[in-house]
Amino acid sequence: MAFIDEILQEPAYGWKNAEGKLVTPSIKQLYSEAFSRINIFKDKRNWISLISWVMAVCMLPFVFVFLFHYFSFWLLGAAVLYSMVIMSTHGTIWFHRYCTHKAFTFSHPVWRFITQNLVLRTFPEEMYVVSHHVHHVKVEEPGDPYNAHAGIMYCMLSDVNHHSISKNLSEENYKKATHFLSHSGVKINSYKQYQKWGSIASPLYTIGLWLLNWSFWYGAFYLMGGHGLACALFGGALFWFVLVRAFNYTGHGNGQAKHQDGIDFDRSNLSVNQTRPGYFSGEWHNNHHLYPGSARAGFLPYQIDLAWNYIYLLHKVGAVSSYRDSKPLFLKNQLAKYQAAQAALKAEEELEVVVSK
Template identity: 60%
Template structure:
């Protein structure tokens, strides 16, 4: 089988039935799979599937402190801004455009490290990056790890149920999987270590970097605004990491054809451009699926793209050595032909 078909751990209910149709598991099946995947007593190879949700649980005390001890409306606004704009934009920059698609290149490891740790860390790179390659290869088809056609829970629990890499890859396919994340700077397990831990990343180093990131950011927030600000911003991180698990379900029209003329030009899958994630985090999803390797996804004048602005500023100061921008191709291949066809249609309607 092709690498893309075997690189992710197959769920117990499978990707497709004997007729090649998408399996749409019931909620009970999805939760059973979730519980099995995070059970490190069953297998230590489940550690990385557990890690993301363990980090979520670690954020709950900050939320309780914020809501019941430090709450005020100004801090709530800051919390939401950090969640929607700062965390959201960072996810687009680091995991999406750099981690998966390598849409730009850092000048050196220093700027890569700074960008990687710009916010509170909540997602292991391999969980996002490897599965996102599969998502683009099989978008809205059986095998897409967060196929919106299978329902909300299928997408919401995908980071645990569908996104971890397979635990039984041969040495050649493991090396191919490791290459997909090597450029992010994480320490890559040898094949023997992978056979022990079931992951590309080393659990000890992952935990150490996670703790260092959280301690550093809590300290910075505390120095700026005390425990109140720190708890508010860590709560914002919690809101983001829960919300991002819902994104692909909404970003692919909840599994239905929801394209709009003049806005969603890519019709090869169900992806749509949404205003909230687009304006707040630069995630113009239909544009991205059209040109996944582009460092800019906000092509039209009103399509604000904070992720692109960050990348471009780093380029201007020399921290990014090169980038790919598909705006020109978008206009030539899609927008200009659409506008010309619309004008011809308007003239025809007028004459008729």
């Protein structure tokens, strides 16, 4: 079995049936799998699946305190801005372009640490990075951890159902898996520790960083605007935590081909360039699938890319030492050929009109 096929822990309902076709589990099966995966009394190695849900539960009190004690439309607007733009852009910068695709490098670990903790932590890097590598290799095939063909809840619950690494990797394959996170600064378990904890990331590091991150940001938000602002922004982080899980469904056309000519150039998968994720976080998803290793995904003139703006700014001040920008390749290999084809088609239509006269 290929390494990429066995790196993730297969769900009880399986990736594919006997005919090799995608298994689309029922809602009951999905929730049954989810609660099984977060059960640390059954297996303490489930801790990494549980931790992000624990984070979500811990954010709920802040939401209620905000709604019943500090609610104002100004604070609501701040929460929406924090969730939809700041959290989303950070997710693109840190989890997507740096941790997963290594699209840029930091000149010093201190800049990496600052970028890692620019916002509230809501899930460990491991739960995003490893599964996202599998997604790119097996996009919309059985084994894709957030396969849009299987429905929205398949994607919404994928963080616990499909993102954990296998608990039975050989030492050789475990070492391969650690390479996905070796550049990120995450404290990595030895193989013996992996056998005990079932994860690449150290539990002590993951939980310790979470507590330090939340303590810092609650204090910072409090100094900026009191308990009301702090509770509002923690609530905004929870909103992003839920919203981002739907993106892998909507970002792949809800499981249908919804490409638009002149906008979505990669037709090898269902990914589409959506305006809201594009403008709010630089997540021009079809462009990203076309050039996954690029630090920039906004290729067309109107495609604002806030994540790229941050990376480029850090490069200008010396915090980012190198990056990959695939825009020139896109302009040459995709856009120029498309425009030439459109010009030829227009000329042919005009010639037909002349001939018909």
